[in-house]
Amino acid sequence: DRPSVWVSRPTFDDVIARLAPHCEVDVEPEERKFAPAELAAKLAACDAAIVGLKEHIGAAELAGAKRLRIVANLAVGYDNLDLAALSAAGIAASNTADVLNESVADYAWALLLGAARRMGAAERWLRAGQWHATEFKGWLGTDVRGRTLGILGMGRIGQAIARRAQGFGMPVLYHNRTRLPEATERECRARHVDKDTLLRESDCLVLVLPLTPETRHAIGAAELARMKPSAVLVNVARGGIVDDAALAAALREGRLAAAGLDVFEGEPKVHPELLTLDNVLLSPHIASATTDTRRAMTAVAVDNVLAFFGHGPHAGHPPNLLNPEALAAAGVALPPH
């Protein structure tokens, strides 16, 4: 019997078509948010699911998913998946690590430069028809050149952000749970410091942490208070890592110069005060959204599902499995290839 694959959203049909020789494929025709019971019913009716961040999958959603063997997340972050619940049910999970690193790093720089140079507010002003004369001292922003770049969460995206700093002549500090090997630090020209030093010394601070119970509100009122009032904060990681109410207060009161935010607590809702501030550049969670990268992410999800069912170049060895040890411990064997 061919496994059935549910794809929770429209992606790239020609990439998804690579499943067709080996699987029955059911693609949702439009983008929408499923209620938990609806999602549970979808998961109960398939052997594999390709899902996005809007699908929150935990024990309740998996209760009836007796056939489900693998959930492939169309994202590198997987805080939408309860990995313990998936592993306990003997279900594999995969993400799209690596293929989006460079696009997300580019976008972090776009937000950093855009926030420092006030691009969002300037564009709103022009579109509102307010450009009647050019003021020599209008729209003065901040140079990032030569200033200190701080990176909180130094995984592969953080390293890609660090490598770009050389072009701007910016020294790089980072903080991470685990320090990078010396050779990687040298290649990224990045120096490991404790979190307090990172907060105090960064002129520009970029957040690239995964969201976990430990990283929730990693940047709250106390952390913002340690940052320079001239600093620019960028979040391309997850909403919830920043306390958005505390951030809005700091931006409003001039305790932080500017922020560039691609992610929000409770998105797609945005803290209403952030929407009223001119020193923040906002975007709707699009850091990986280039044609090449979204196609590559789709291909990775497809490859992991095919590999899981014993097909393709990685047959039997899905390359992006998130829970191989847990599955092995639970005695779940991958299908033979």
Ligand code: GLV
């Ligand atoms: C997007 O936020 C991702 O985790 O890929």
Ligand code: GLV
């Ligand atoms: C968090 O500190 C991480 O290791 O990414």
